Amino acid sequence: MISTIQATDRFENTEFSNEVLDGMALPLTTAYTCSQCGTQIGFHKRDFETGAREHRSNLKPGVARLLDEFAREHIPDTRDFLDWVCPQCGLAARVYVRFWAGGKHGDAGVSLLSVIEGQPDTDEVRG
Ligand SMILES: [Zn+2]
Structure with a gap:
């Protein structure tokens, strides 16, 4: 199940x-x-910048494909994302982000938009 x-x-x-x-x-x-076990996973801004820009995925190919398919139907902007697996319970998660640039001082930043999570106890995600 993906949400x-x-x-x-x-x-x-x-x-x-x-x-x-x-x-x-x-x-x-x-x-x-x-959401499943309450473990906190820390991220730095550069994790999003490098991971999302390079479109790296840490997920098993089968899991990544399921999230891709789900995202195409439910996420408005699927260009840039970062994904990971909870080290404690194995929940697969991905966050979609938007990069922006501009502002008075030529600032640039990252906004985190939507998270999708795949429960590892289903056959689809395990595969
Ligand atoms: Zn967990």
Whole structure:
């Protein structure tokens, strides 16, 4: 079973940029909380930048294909994403991101949009 969730429901922070507001740099890290076992997985802004741009996938090919198919029907922008497997329970997860550039100081950033998760206890995902 695959489900889609807002990134804000899983990540403590979903917006990254190089911008400095009132002398304070915005946070460059975030943590995902596994919906199945509660494990927190930390990410750095550069994880999204390098992983998503290179379209690397850490998932088994069968799992990645299922998420791809699901995303084509449910996710509006499937261009850039990062995926991983929960080290504790094996839940396969992927976050779709959007890169942006612009602003007053030529800032660039990343927004985390949608998460999809695949339960590992189903035959489709296990394969
Ligand atoms: Zn987990």
